[in-house]
Amino acid sequence: MKLKSQTICCPHCGHHQRVELDASGGDQDYYDDCRICCNPIHLRIHVDEGRKTITLYVDGDDEQLY
Numbered sequence: 001m002k003l004k005s006q007t008i009c010c011p012h013c014g015h016h017q018r019v020e021l022d023a024s025g026g027d028q029d030y031y032d033d034c035r036i037c038c039n040p041i042h043l044r045i046h047v048d049e050g051r052k053t054i055t056l057y058v059d060g061d062d063e064q065l066y
Contacts, residue, residue: 004054011060013037023047023054 004021015036028045044057 006056008041008043008056008058010034010037010039010041011058012039012041019043021045021054021056 004023005018006021007016007018009016012034013036015034017035019032023045026047028043031040031042033039034041039060042059046055046057047053048055
């Protein structure tokens with residue numbers, strides 16, 4: 001899979017911004033700062049090679065998972 005561009009919404013300030021997704025590394029879990037409010041955005045990428053799909057999960061650093 002190659003590089004894909006996706007528009008996301010910052011979970012802190014609501015600003016829309018584009019991120020580049022590189023699926024060549026498989027599943028990923030990382031943080032990127034919002035270009036407007038500078039708060040961390042948690043990005044998780046799940047790559048399904050069989051279906052050739054990329055699923056992107058976006059949340060704020062302050063959200064808890066149960």
